Amino acid sequence: MDWLRLPRRPPLGSEADRATFAALHTISQASPALREGLTASSAERAVKHLRTLLGTPAVALADTAGMLVWDGMGRHHAAQVTELIATTLELGDTGATTLECDRPGCRLRHAIATPLAIEDRVVGVLLAMSPGPTAGLLLATHEVALWVSGQLELANLDAERTRAMEAEVRALRAQISPHFIYNSLGAIASFVRTDPDRARDLLLEFADFTRYSFRSHGEFTTLAEELRSIERYLMLEQARFGDRLQVSLRIAPEVLPASVPFLCIQPLVENAVRHGLESVEGVGQLTITARDLGQECVVEVEDNGVGEDPDLVRRALAGDRSLDSVGLGNVDARLRNAFGDDYGLVVETAPGAGTKVIVRVPKFAPGVHP
Amino acid sequence: MIESWAALVGVVSVVVATLAIGTWSLRFSRTTSDFLVASRSVRPALNASAISGEYISAASFLGVAGLVLVFGAEMLWYPVGWTAGYLVLLVLVAAPLRRSGAYTLPDFAEARLESRTVRALCSLLVVVVGWLYLLPQFSGAGLTLRAAVGLPTWVGTTVVALVVLAGVAGGGMRSITFVQAFQYWLKLTALLIPAMVLLAVWVGDGATNPADIAPVGSAAGTDTSWSLPIGAGTQGLYATYSLIIATFLGTMGLPHVVVRFYTNPDGRAARRTTLVVLMMLAAFYLLPPIYGGLGRVYADRLGDLDQSDSLVLELPRVMLPGIGGEILTGLLTAGAFAAFLSTASGLTIAVAGVLGQDVTGRRFGRVRLSGISAFRVGACLAVVVPALLAFTTLEVGVARMVGLAFAVSASTFCPLLVLGIWWQGLTAPGAVAGLLVGGIGSGVAVVWTLFEISTTGWPAVLLGSPAAWSVPAAFLTMVVVSRATRGRTPAGTRRFLVRLHTPEVVPLDRG
Numbered sequence: 001m002d003w004l005r006l007p008r009r010p011p012l013g014s015e016a017d018r019a020t021f022a023a024l025h026t027i028s029q030a031s032p033a034l035r036e037g038l039t040a041s042s043a044e045r046a047v048k049h050l051r052t053l054l055g056t057p058a059v060a061l062a063d064t065a066g067m068l069v070w071d072g073m074g075r076h077h078a079a080q081v082t083e084l085i086a087t088t089l090e091l092g093d094t095g096a097t098t099l100e101c102d103r104p105g106c107r108l109r110h111a112i113a114t115p116l117a118i119e120d121r122v123v124g125v126l127l128a129m130s131p132g133p134t135a136g137l138l139l140a141t142h143e144v145a146l147w148v149s150g151q152l153e154l155a156n157l158d159a160e161r162t163r164a165m166e167a168e169v170r171a172l173r174a175q176i177s178p179h180f181i182y183n184s185l186g187a188i189a190s191f192v193r194t195d196p197d198r199a200r201d202l203l204l205e206f207a208d209f210t211r212y213s214f215r216s217h218g219e220f221t222t223l224a225e226e227l228r229s230i231e232r233y234l235m236l237e238q239a240r241f242g243d244r245l246q247v248s249l250r251i252a253p254e255v256l257p258a259s260v261p262f263l264c265i266q267p268l269v270e271n272a273v274r275h276g277l278e279s280v281e282g283v284g285q286l287t288i289t290a291r292d293l294g295q296e297c298v299v300e301v302e303d304n305g306v307g308e309d310p311d312l313v314r315r316a317l318a319g320d321r322s323l324d325s326v327g328l329g330n331v332d333a334r335l336r337n338a339f340g341d342d343y344g345l346v347v348e349t350a351p352g353a354g355t356k357v358i359v360r361v362p363k364f365a366p367g368v369h370p
Numbered sequence: 371m372i373e374s375w376a377a378l379v380g381v382v383s384v385v386v387a388t389l390a391i392g393t394w395s396l397r398f399s400r401t402t403s404d405f406l407v408a409s410r411s412v413r414p415a416l417n418a419s420a421i422s423g424e425y426i427s428a429a430s431f432l433g434v435a436g437l438v439l440v441f442g443a444e445m446l447w448y449p450v451g452w453t454a455g456y457l458v459l460l461v462l463v464a465a466p467l468r469r470s471g472a473y474t475l476p477d478f479a480e481a482r483l484e485s486r487t488v489r490a491l492c493s494l495l496v497v498v499v500g501w502l503y504l505l506p507q508f509s510g511a512g513l514t515l516r517a518a519v520g521l522p523t524w525v526g527t528t529v530v531a532l533v534v535l536a537g538v539a540g541g542g543m544r545s546i547t548f549v550q551a552f553q554y555w556l557k558l559t560a561l562l563i564p565a566m567v568l569l570a571v572w573v574g575d576g577a578t579n580p581a582d583i584a585p586v587g588s589a590a591g592t593d594t595s596w597s598l599p600i601g602a603g604t605q606g607l608y609a610t611y612s613l614i615i616a617t618f619l620g621t622m623g624l625p626h627v628v629v630r631f632y633t634n635p636d637g638r639a640a641r642r643t644t645l646v647v648l649m650m651l652a653a654f655y656l657l658p659p660i661y662g663g664l665g666r667v668y669a670d671r672l673g674d675l676d677q678s679d680s681l682v683l684e685l686p687r688v689m690l691p692g693i694g695g696e697i698l699t700g701l702l703t704a705g706a707f708a709a710f711l712s713t714a715s716g717l718t719i720a721v722a723g724v725l726g727q728d729v730t731g732r733r734f735g736r737v738r739l740s741g742i743s744a745f746r747v748g749a750c751l752a753v754v755v756p757a758l759l760a761f762t763t764l765e766v767g768v769a770r771m772v773g774l775a776f777a778v779s780a781s782t783f784c785p786l787l788v789l790g791i792w793w794q795g796l797t798a799p800g801a802v803a804g805l806l807v808g809g810i811g812s813g814v815a816v817v818w819t820l821f822e823i824s825t826t827g828w829p830a831v832l833l834g835s836p837a838a839w840s841v842p843a844a845f846l847t848m849v850v851v852s853r854a855t856r857g858r859t860p861a862g863t864r865r866f867l868v869r870l871h872t873p874e875v876v877p878l879d880r881g
Contacts, residue, residue, distance in 0.1 A: 253412045253633065256412075293745070295474070364471060364477040
């Protein structure tokens with residue numbers, strides 16, 4: 001009911017207040033574009049707000065490769081500032097130059113260039129063109145450039161976070177390799193003479209398993225695909241452990257088409273086998289349950305192994321990398337990233353009492369599909 | 371009471387079997403060799419049985435036969451429409467809906483139009499359609515127990531409501547596909563075997579043609595209008611067309627039908643499933659008219675509108691007095707209870723899911739229920755409201771009530787789905803306007819029919835069968851408002867439509 005209140009908006013205060021509000025508003029409008037980093041399209045969307053902020057007839061943005069965008073009058077001066085951009089990029093310091101012009105009506109006679117930097121690395125230049133040099137404009141350009149640099153730094157952080165997440169998925173793929181590949185090949189080799197058919201089957205399973213795990217496209221997959229890969233993994237592990245590893249699966253077929261982040265259950269199963277069962281004497285029990293809860297699916301991975309200290313698990317979920325819990329924090333982060341904070345991992349464990357990891361995923365979430 | 375033990379045994383065994391299968395039907399595997407079986411997707415045949423089992427409600431099992439008995443052959447449009455609805459679903463909606471990844475109709479609306487408002491409106495409509503459809507299931511259950519065992523009406527209603535609530539809220543829905551598939555075959559058997567026996571009796575009695583019998587309630591001699599497919603006059607013609615539109619287009623918007631399609635692994639499987647559903651329903655719907663026809667020959671006294679819904683249950687007793695008739699009635703009662711239970715559970719799950727997500731799962735002050743509690747509270751709401759309504763309104767026949775639910779669904783979700791899937795110009799304001807026009811139009815008609823039966827003439831016909839005007843009105847509103855708000859087409863429309871219409875086997879970046 002905002003429109004009911006519009007006429008009774010409180011007065012905006014003095015002239016100076018209003019100028020401040022206007023400036024803040026312009027800043028907030030330029031910021032989304034700059035948060036994408038310095039590209040031709042983001043520069044184009046941000047530059048007109050920067051010109052409003054500086055109040056000059058023309059403003060331009062350049063990156064290390066050259067001019068990105070020129071906003072305002074006097075575009076024909078673009079060639080004259082090339083050298084100024086180059087020196088600013090090289091020295092990382094504010095510079096100025098005078099502009100020669102014989103065109104009638106063109107008022108631009110002076111250009112100020114200020115470097116834009118991310119962590120002391122110069123990534124671009126902000127240019128402000130004006131009829132003449134003033135100290136105020138110099139100061140304003142400098143401040144605006146500092147602010148733009150701040151935004152670009154944030155954009156850099158965003159990009160780095162995404163890259164880190166992707167790298168972790170890659171690492172998860174790679175992580176499967178050393179122990180598991182060695183052990184599986186060893187187990188398969190032991191069957192080659194005694195049971196060649198089984199050895200052949202296992203080798204094919206191994207091939208399918210690696211193809212899925214090393215696939216490079218797509219952030220999401222279906223629960224069916226993920227479970228199929230887990231089955232292959234368990235088949236190979238059972239070849240190695242024999243009767244020491246007992247697995248039971250209880251799957252409600254209704255949940256199989258649900259979309260889940262790629263490799264989000266498999267690390268949990270691997271954890272259960274490695275930490276839960278390898279170190280335990282006697283038979284290791286592993287149970288994987290997938291249940292249908294209407295709008296949600298619940299997947300539980302349970303083992304009867306040595307269990308873990310809940311505090312350690314809490315630290316692993318919080319992202320402590322010094323611990324040896326394969327991907328627990330990573331899976332948690334990716335689930336939250338895809339479905340929201342309601343859908344983090346739940347781990348029930350205690351020393352000597354086994355471990356149960358519970359994953360909840362909604363059957364539908366906007367933007368999540370394989 | 372004592373002689374109706376067969377019916378009681380039937381009811382109890384159906385209830386026990388339903389709850390048992392629901393609780394223990396997770397796929398189970400202990401050895402690696404059947405891992406792949408355990409995680410295989412549901413086959414189209416099984417899924418189709420489940421959809422049919424859930425779809426064949428009290429209206430199909432009891433209502434159609436009664437309507438044919440009272441109003442004659444024009445009522446066959448109900449089963450025809452209920453089946454043909456899947457043809458429209460198959461051609462226009464099945465595969466794209468599956469490829470959209472949506473689980474419920476509100477999910478689809480949100481994914482397609484990127485608007486929370488449309489989502490909220492769709493959630494509201496899902497609840498309305500669900501309640502309208504649940505209402506006749508509950509009142510039909512009361513009727514069945516009264517006819518078969520002689521218990522008061524409220525007993526049957528309460529029993530079905532409680533069993534459904536226990537099954538849904540108590541976790542019996544863990545794997546509902548098997549339960550519903552079982553229910554289809556149970557219902558088919560329960561209707562098929564008595565029909566065969568009764569047909570044999572009819573042939574033994576000399577096979578009188580039902581069309582030659584004097585019409586119910588009138589003393590006139592041979593009147594052939596009973597066996598004609600279209601009612602008398604323009605009003606009858608209008609009502610017939612309205613019924614056809616409602617049933618043909620309403621099926622795709624039924625909340626419990628749509629969620630079943632999610633179980634299919636891909637669009638192709640969704641189409642196959644729909645095809646099998648068509649065949650299964652076609653087979654099933656051959657049976658109720660047999661009861662209608664035989665009822666005309668043997669059971670005139672049931673011709674009152676009040677009692678017509680119990681025709682299927684009474685007929686064996688009338689035609690085969692004694693123990694044989696009782697056993698057949700027991701079988702039919704069991705089948706009817708299976709119909710109430712399966713449709714009501716499916717609807718309750720669908721409505722409770724939407725309520726749990728969009729209503730009871732929200733924050734109220736400081737309290738916020740967790741997923742499962744929100745779902746359970748939603749399930750209680752989903753059952754209690756229509757059950758209470760069932761105690762108050764019993765005047766409207768079961769099939770007619772379901773027909774109104776179809777009309778609301780056809781006037782709201784059909785335009786949304788068809789335009790959303792096949793037209794890239796649909797905008798969120800257009801969808802909202804269309805849903806409002808269709809929903810309010812058909813909603814007013816429903817309320818009128820429920821509480822004001824004394825209207826006669828054209829107003830009664832227009833309000834009693836609203837689909838023929840409310841569906842075109844909703845389509846038109848959606849198109850016109852979408853054209854007027856052309857600038858507000860959602861940003862991801864093209865990408866989304868490409869995903870809807872490209873088969874999964876085509877390698878394509880669907881991001």
